[in-house]
Amino acid sequence: MINFRIIYKILGGLLFQEAASMLICMCVALWFGEDDILLFASSAIITTFAGLVLKFLGRNAANGFSRRDAYLMVTLVWVVYSLFASLPFMLGGYIRSFTDAYFEAMSGFTTTGATIIDNVEALPHGILFWRSLTQWVGGLGIVFTVIAFIPSMAGSSGSIRVFGAEATGPFKAKLQPKLSTSVRFIWLVYLVISVWCFLSYMLFGMNWFEAANYTMTTVATGGMGVNNSSTEHFQLPALEYVTTFFCFLSGTNFTLLYLTMFKGKVKSLFRDAEFRFYVLMVAACTAFIMVELITVNHYAIEHAFRSAIFQVVSFITTTGLFNDDAATWPHVTWVVLAVCMFFGACSGSTTGGLKCVRCVMIFKVLRNELIQRIHPSAVLPLKIGNTNVANRQRVSLLAFVTAYLMLFFIFAFIIIAAGVDNTNAITICLSCLSNVGPTLGTEIGPTMSWSQLPAFIKWFCSFMMLVGRLEIFTVLVVLTPAFWNKSK
Numbered sequence: 001m002i003n004f005r006i007i008y009k010i011l012g013g014l015l016f017q018e019a020a021s022m023l024i025c026m027c028v029a030l031w032f033g034e035d036d037i038l039l040f041a042s043s044a045i046i047t048t049f050a051g052l053v054l055k056f057l058g059r060n061a062a063n064g065f066s067r068r069d070a071y072l073m074v075t076l077v078w079v080v081y082s083l084f085a086s087l088p089f090m091l092g093g094y095i096r097s098f099t100d101a102y103f104e105a106m107s108g109f110t111t112t113g114a115t116i117i118d119n120v121e122a123l124p125h126g127i128l129f130w131r132s133l134t135q136w137v138g139g140l141g142i143v144f145t146v147i148a149f150i151p152s153m154a155g156s157s158g159s160i161r162v163f164g165a166e167a168t169g170p171f172k173a174k175l176q177p178k179l180s181t182s183v184r185f186i187w188l189v190y191l192v193i194s195v196w197c198f199l200s201y202m203l204f205g206m207n208w209f210e211a212a213n214y215t216m217t218t219v220a221t222g223g224m225g226v227n228n229s230s231t232e233h234f235q236l237p238a239l240e241y242v243t244t245f246f247c248f249l250s251g252t253n254f255t256l257l258y259l260t261m262f263k264g265k266v267k268s269l270f271r272d273a274e275f276r277f278y279v280l281m282v283a284a285c286t287a288f289i290m291v292e293l294i295t296v297n298h299y300a301i302e303h304a305f306r307s308a309i310f311q312v313v314s315f316i317t318t319t320g321l322f323n324d325d326a327a328t329w330p331h332v333t334w335v336v337l338a339v340c341m342f343f344g345a346c347s348g349s350t351t352g353g354l355k356c357v358r359c360v361m362i363f364k365v366l367r368n369e370l371i372q373r374i375h376p377s378a379v380l381p382l383k384i385g386n387t388n389v390a391n392r393q394r395v396s397l398l399a400f401v402t403a404y405l406m407l408f409f410i411f412a413f414i415i416i417a418a419g420v421d422n423t424n425a426i427t428i429c430l431s432c433l434s435n436v437g438p439t440l441g442t443e444i445g446p447t448m449s450w451s452q453l454p455a456f457i458k459w460f461c462s463f464m465m466l467v468g469r470l471e472i473f474t475v476l477v478v479l480t481p482a483f484w485n486k487s488k
Contacts, residue, residue, distance in 0.1 A: 001486060006065065007073045009058030011080060014142065015051030018084055019044040021133055025088070028209075029126030036092050036126040043087040050084065068483060075478050077142050078466055082106040088130050094123060099455045106462040108134030109142065110469035111350060113223025113320035113437030114461070116451040121228055125209060128226045132213040135222030138469070139350040140190055140254075186254045189261065190350075194219045197246045204239045218246050221350045223320025223437040232323045240306055240323045244313050251278065251317035251345030273384055274346050274357040278316075281356070285312045285340055289333045296330045316340035318352040320437025327440065334423075334440040341430045352435030352468050354404065360384060361397050403472050408433060411464055418457050428453075432464035 026040035065073070085105035089095040095104060100116045107114045108131055120128065197219055201211035213226045227233035231243050249257070256272055259265040269275055289308040293299040299307065307324040314321050315337045326337060344353015361384060368380040382389040408429050415425040427439035428450075450458070467475045477483055 002072060003061070003066065003069050005058045005061035007058070007069060007076065008054045009061045010073060011077060012051040012054030012056075012058060014077060014081065015047050015054065015084065018081060019047040019051065021137065022047065022088065022130070025126045025130045025133065028129045029124065032125045034124040034126060036088070036124045039088055039091040040126060040130075042091055043084070046087060047084045071474055071477050071483070074470065075466075075475050078106075078109060078470065081142055082109055082462075085109065085130075085134055088127060092124075092127065094127055097455070099458050100451070103450070103458045103462050104131070105134060106465050107437070108222065108224060109138035110435050110465040111135050111138050111220050111222040111318070111352070112432065112435040112465045112468075113217070114431060114450050114465075115224055115437075116453075116458070118451055119228060120224075120226060128213060129209075131224050132216040132222075132226070135220040135224060136194070136216035139220030139222070139250075140186065185258050185262075186348075189254045189258045190219065192261065193246065193249060193257075197242075200242050200246070201239070204242055205234065205236060206239070214243070218243055218319065218321070219250050219350065221247065221250050221317045221319040221345075221352075223314070223318075225321060230322045237302075237306055240310050243321060243323075244310050247313045247317045247319045247321070248282065250319075251313070251349050251351045253346040253348040255348050256346075271385070273360050274355075277360050278346055278356045281316060281340070281343060282309070282312055285316070285336050288336055289329070292330045292333050297328075311337060312340055315436060315438075316343060316351075316353075317345045317349075318434050318436040320431075322438065326438075334427075337440060338427060338430055341427070341434045341436045344434055352433075354401070354434070357384060358397060358400065361389060361394075362401070365394065365397075400472060403476065404433065407464070407467065407472070411460055414460060415457055418454055420453070420457070428461065429464065432461045433468040435465060435468050 022040050022044040026037055026044070029035075029037045029040060082102060082105040085108065086095075086098065086101035089101040089104055090098065095101040095116070103114075103116055106112075113135070115131075117123065120131075194215055198211050198215040201214055202208065206214065210226060214231070216222070217224050223230075225231065225233075231240055252269075252275060253272070256269050256275060260269045286305070286309045289312060290304045293304040293308060294301065297304075310321075310323045311326055313319075318341070326333065342354055343359055344355050345351040347355040347357045361382070364382055364384075368382060371380060372378055382394065411432075412425050412429045415428055416422060420428070424439055431437060431439050450461070453461070
């Protein structure tokens with residue numbers, strides 16, 4: 001039996017937080033003296049009222065979550081949050097279609113960074129800040145806030161189940177025995193990196209508004225900038241290197257970053273198999289693309305290196321910022337960038353994709369399988385660092401990869417059938433499922449918006465963004481008949 005009262009209660013509490021975020025954007029609008037003050041106030045009032053209704057429906061709710069409650073609650077939070085996040089876009093008339101407004105909101109919260117807005121520079125500062133704030137809030141996960149700051153709302157056992165439903169990666173590492181304390185430490189790392197990034201952007205020439213927005217989109221690996229040409233707008237190589245560094249940092253497991261930054265355990269970072277694979281992928285892909293840009297596009301060495309490492313890090317961390325138009329690069333580089341989109345960065349970060357730890361597991365499974373072909377009786381353990389991977393987790397890995405590929409092919413077929421060219425259709429699917437944002441192609445490329453897609457395709461894309469952000473099973477399990485069968 002699903003405990004709807006506790007779900008209503010937590011949803012209501014989270015909507016209050018969303019309303020508070022809208023008021024922050026209202027203050028930004030007030031600071032710049034623009035006419036979107038009223039729309040944020042109206043959006044906050046509507047969201048607060050909805051929160052009060054849900055709080056009322058959830059009155060006298062008993063704390064504690066079953067697994068079904070956790071999966072349903074996490075899924076609903078992202079759906080409902082995106083619904084109310086679309087209000088500022090629609091009330092202000094900046095996005096007239098509900099489909100487009102919801103797409104933009106879902107893209108923000110899932111840190112996908114795909115946008116249907118062709119000219120973002122025409123938007124007022126409050127709306128631009130709202131787009132960035134949705135990414136920053138969604139970076140670590142919306143429900144993370146519940147666990148970190150109001151764990152009593154879900155209870156200890158409920159918090160664990162909610163954490164398992166929203167956290168990324170096959171392993172849910174804890175820094176402390178108490179989960180809420182561990183999550184607060186992760187939030188601390190998130191805040192420290194955000195402040196560090198903001199100050200760095202200010203140092204290298206951005207004003208406070210640009211620095212704040214690009215900080216939120218960089219650290220959250222979202223990719224929605226405040227300029228049509230993204231970071232290319234600034235034409236500052238030093239700034240591009242800074243962006244690359246913080247994107248790379250945000251793609252690293254935050255648990256490892258905490259141990260490195262606050263515990264001084266630097267060696268643990270480089271001993272981690274996932275991090276080493278992450279560094280190797282970035283280095284190898286950068287080197288290949290750099291050579292292609294020098295030999296085919298005749299880039300200077302420094303320009304080739306800067307463009308290559310920026311785009312590789314942006315794609316593998318699923319950020320989606322750009323300093324060059326990859327659509328003009330040799331087509332073989334598109335394959336490399338698509339692989340980066342598919343792999344993603346580290347688990348326990350703000351990034352999407354398959355995650356490097358799963359790639360490490362796949363390669364070790366393949367290695368063990370080849371050895372067992374020669375030595376059939378050999379018992380070969382599968383270890384990631386000091387963690388022994390149980391058979392149950394190996395099955396989960398196979399199921400995850402299978403589900404990912406099935407969804408990819410199904411949605412790619414649907415998009416191609418809708419009249420989108422093959423290159424764009426394939427990279428749209430990769431972009432949505434991996435929460436990257438840009439695609440590779442000449443029609444909807446890294447520098448173009450998604451506005452030309454048919455409306456029903458945008459809904460498919462919104463669904464894929466959600467599925468990708470919650471790592472497939474959290475959403476799919478809610479859609480199964482067994483989930484709603486009270487007897488099971």
